[in-house]
Amino acid sequence: xxxxxxxxxxxxxxxxxxxxxxxxxxxxxxxxxxxxxxxxxxxxxxxxxxxxxxxxxxxxxxxxxxxxxxxxxxxxxxxxxxxxxxxxxxxxxxxxxxxxxxxxxxxxxxxxxxxxxxxxxxxxxxxxxxxxxxxxxxxxxxxxxxxxxxxxxxxxxxxxxxxxxxxxxxxxxxxxxxxxxxxxxxxxxxxxxxxxxxxxxxxxxxxxxxxxxxxxxxxxxxxxxxxxxxxxxxxxxxxxxxxxxxxxxxxxxxxxxxxxxxxxxxxxxxxxxxxxxxxxxxxxxxxxxxxxxxxxxxxxxxxxxxxxxxxxxxxxxxxxxxxxxxxxxxxxxxxxxxxxxxxxxxxxxxxxxxxxxxxxxxxxxxxxxxxxxxxxxxxxxxxxxxxxxxxxxxxxxxxxxxxxxxxxxxxxxxxxxxxxxxxxxxxxxxxxxxxxxxxxxxxxxxxxxxxxxxxxxxxxxxxxxxxxxxxxxxxxxxxxxxxxxxxxxxxxxxxxxxxxxxxxxxxxxxxxxxxxxxxxxxxxxxxxxxxxxxxxxxxxxxxxxxxxxxxxxxxxxxxxxxxxxxxxxxxxxxxxxxxxxxxxxxxxxxxxxxxxxxxxxxxxxxxxxxxxxxxxxxxxxxxxxxxxxxxxxxxxxxxxxxxxxxxxxxxxxxxxxxxxxxxxxxxxxxxxxxxxxxxxxxxxxxxxxxxxxxxxxxxxxxxxxxxxxxxxxxxxxxxxxxxxxxxxxxxxxxxxxxxxxxxxxxx
Numbered sequence: 001x002x003x004x005x006x007x008x009x010x011x012x013x014x015x016x017x018x019x020x021x022x023x024x025x026x027x028x029x030x031x032x033x034x035x036x037x038x039x040x041x042x043x044x045x046x047x048x049x050x051x052x053x054x055x056x057x058x059x060x061x062x063x064x065x066x067x068x069x070x071x072x073x074x075x076x077x078x079x080x081x082x083x084x085x086x087x088x089x090x091x092x093x094x095x096x097x098x099x100x101x102x103x104x105x106x107x108x109x110x111x112x113x114x115x116x117x118x119x120x121x122x123x124x125x126x127x128x129x130x131x132x133x134x135x136x137x138x139x140x141x142x143x144x145x146x147x148x149x150x151x152x153x154x155x156x157x158x159x160x161x162x163x164x165x166x167x168x169x170x171x172x173x174x175x176x177x178x179x180x181x182x183x184x185x186x187x188x189x190x191x192x193x194x195x196x197x198x199x200x201x202x203x204x205x206x207x208x209x210x211x212x213x214x215x216x217x218x219x220x221x222x223x224x225x226x227x228x229x230x231x232x233x234x235x236x237x238x239x240x241x242x243x244x245x246x247x248x249x250x251x252x253x254x255x256x257x258x259x260x261x262x263x264x265x266x267x268x269x270x271x272x273x274x275x276x277x278x279x280x281x282x283x284x285x286x287x288x289x290x291x292x293x294x295x296x297x298x299x300x301x302x303x304x305x306x307x308x309x310x311x312x313x314x315x316x317x318x319x320x321x322x323x324x325x326x327x328x329x330x331x332x333x334x335x336x337x338x339x340x341x342x343x344x345x346x347x348x349x350x351x352x353x354x355x356x357x358x359x360x361x362x363x364x365x366x367x368x369x370x371x372x373x374x375x376x377x378x379x380x381x382x383x384x385x386x387x388x389x390x391x392x393x394x395x396x397x398x399x400x401x402x403x404x405x406x407x408x409x410x411x412x413x414x415x416x417x418x419x420x421x422x423x424x425x426x427x428x429x430x431x432x433x434x435x436x437x438x439x440x441x442x443x444x445x446x447x448x449x450x451x452x453x454x455x456x457x458x459x460x461x462x463x464x465x466x467x468x469x470x471x472x473x474x475x476x477x478x479x480x481x482x483x484x485x486x487x488x489x490x491x492x493x494x495x496x497x498x499x500x501x502x503x504x505x506x507x508x509x510x511x512x513x514x515x516x517x518x519x520x521x522x523x524x525x526x527x528x529x530x531x532x533x534x535x536x537x538x539x540x541x542x543x544x545x546x547x548x549x550x551x552x553x554x555x556x557x558x559x560x561x562x563x564x565x566x567x568x569x570x571x572x573x574x575x576x577x578x579x580x581x582x583x584x585x586x587x588x589x590x591x592x593x594x595x596x597x598x599x600x601x602x603x604x605x606x607x608x609x610x611x612x613x614x615x616x617x618x619x620x621x622x623x624x625x626x627x628x629x630x631x632x633x634x635x636x637x638x639x640x641x642x643x644x645x646x647x648x649x650x651x652x653x654x655x656x657x658x659x660x661x662x663x664x665x666x667x668x669x670x671x672x673x674x675x676x677x678x679x680x681x682x683x684x685x686x687x688x689x690x691x692x693x694x695x696x697x698x699x700x701x702x703x704x705x706x707x708x709x710x711x712x713x714x715x716x717x718x719x720x721x722x723x724x725x726x727x728x729x730x731x732x733x734x735x736x737x738x739x740x741x742x743x744x745x746x747x
Contacts, residue, residue, distance in 0.1 A: 656682025
């Protein structure tokens with residue numbers, strides 16, 4: 001079968017080449033490619049093709065439609081328009097050239113082949129009809145001379161026409177062209193009746209307008225006018241079937257003169273399948289467009305010459321130009337603002353080796369860090385035509401990575417510089433991590449000497465490790481927990497640890513980690529201080545014993561002096577003063593014995609109500625009540641706290657006066673902590689005495705009671721003040737700081 005020849009008129013080189021390869025693949029012969037309307041006219045004159053694929057929009061002075069009009073003046077060549085635009089006005093202009101098809105870009109092979117075959121078929125049919133029309137016309141002219149021959153020829157022609165008419169797969173209609181019956185169907189073949197859902201007999205009672213949808217009827221007079229002017233018209237129009245459903249059809253229509261009567265001859269093709277395919281293609285294209293522009297990654301298609309073929313919305317926004325205006329720009333000029341591709345350009349490497357490439361880049365002009373991936377685009381022959389660039393923004397990831405690196409560096413610096421030891425063990429108790437301070441504390445040279453060892457092996461007593469784990473299992477964490485470690489050389493180190501279980505992202509326990517603080521020096525200092533205090537107390541006790549012996553002797557000699565001197569008044573006055581002085585010295589010596597243990601023993605939690613109750617039981621209260629409303633209150637203080645309350649109650653009983661009836665201890669929480677008040681309703685303390693109340697040596701007894709009470713409380717950060725009103729009783733306020741008090745349930 002002879003190859004059909006096709007002329008391509010397309011001003012874009014790549015689509016034209018792609019279309020040529022497609023046509024060759026489909027078995028057609030391409031006579032050439034014209035990039036302008038002027039060149040298309042020249043090539044059509046040089047060698048008349050069987051068909052022309054004409055792009056409507058062309059570079060040059062002439063559009064595709066204008067070029068088609070010029071060609072059709074001299075040649076009868078079927079023309080199919082190619083366009084990426086579906087503008088109604090453009091379609092109407094194109095109709096005037098009686099095209100044989102209209103292909104919307106992008107197209108596929110099946111669609112192109114179908115359109116070309118239908119067009120060639122219609123063109124052949126038109127030529128045959130024209131030829132037949134010419135034959136019929138000639139027969140009419142010759143009929144007067146050769147009636148018998150003309151009748152025979154007419155019968156033969158009629159048979160051939162009927163055969164073509166009935167067996168045609170296209171719908172063929174003949175209807176009245178003018179007059180009051182304009183549009184009345186006078187002949188229709190089976191294909192035309194079937195596509196509309198009627199029988200031929202039903203259609204012969206109808207007009208062609210009865211098959212059109214309402215919105216087409218306004219254009220019907222204009223179409224008849226064109227046909228009556230001698231033009232063949234065509235296009236896609238909607239018709240309705242007998243069941244009311246609407247379908248598109250492609251039609252070609254023109255005048256037909258038969259036996260001196262004018263008819264309209266129309267060939268119709270059901271366009272439903274082609275329209276469905278076309279709509280699916282358009283839908284797919286639109287969905288692809290939406291997806292392409294919805295992707296947050298920066299995407300561009302680059303040809304072999306580094307020119308942008310297409311970019312998505314995200315890329316257009318980053319480089320500051322519209323997607324349409326970016327087409328044709330060189331990628332390195334618009335993105336990198338350079339006159340040549342950068343050295344790291346993966347597109348350049350792809351053109352050299354034909355392989356995809358991925359590289360991480362930082363681009364100031366795009367304001368970020370990106371992972372750039374380029375993938376090759378191949379033409380039908382397998383040759384690289386360009387590449388797809390995808391820039392994935394990793395700016396946040398890079399910042400996070402940099403922050404993580406900085407954090408890790410800071411963490412490492414802290415870990416290496418910290419004086420306390422950081423450790424971590426797994427569930428089996430093996431050491432998995434240790435800070436440099438920990439290595440030094442254990443007496444080793446490198447963490448490698450300890451990593452993997454059983455943590456229990458560095459404890460003085462392995463049982464301590466078990467006790468620590470037992471407390472962790474109960475509480476989940478410990479703070480300042482005392483432990484004793486065994487150094488490599490066998491010596492012991494005293495320490496405290498703050499430890500807890502560490503977990504993975506799902507909350508599963510992975511092991512134990514914590515901080516170990518070496519308190520060996522502190523422990524040694526405490527032991528030394530304790531020993532010094534013990535020796536001082538011993539010295540104090542011995543000294544006190546010796547002073548008491550001397551005081552006893554002094555008192556004896558004073559008594560002997562009184563008896564032997566005959567009691568002269570002035571001598572007796574001196575002796576009484578000496579006796580009083582010796583009594584004061586004795587009281588002060590006795591008082592120091594009560595406080596020689598101050599600060600020696602560790603502070604402890606003590607119940608206020610219990611202390612007040614014990615102190616009250618030690619005094620002769622007479623008519624005075626001692627009350628307390630501090631239920632379950634405990635404070636953290638030196639063990640001599642009881643002496644503080646003893647002094648406060650003792651002072652109230654000594655100096656409150658006969659009017660005093662009650663000594664009351666209460667509590668009140670404040671912003672600074674817990675305030676414990678010891679208040680009486682006695683005579684109170686004068687304003688002058690308040691100034692020196694807590695001074696050493698001030699008072700009517702030893703002068704040390706309130707001074708030492710304040711010192712006892714200050715050991716654990718507790719303050720004491722007096723703010724009673726003279727004449728209305730004394731009120732001592734003890735302020736316990738936060739963390740130094742608590743409530744416990746009574747046993």
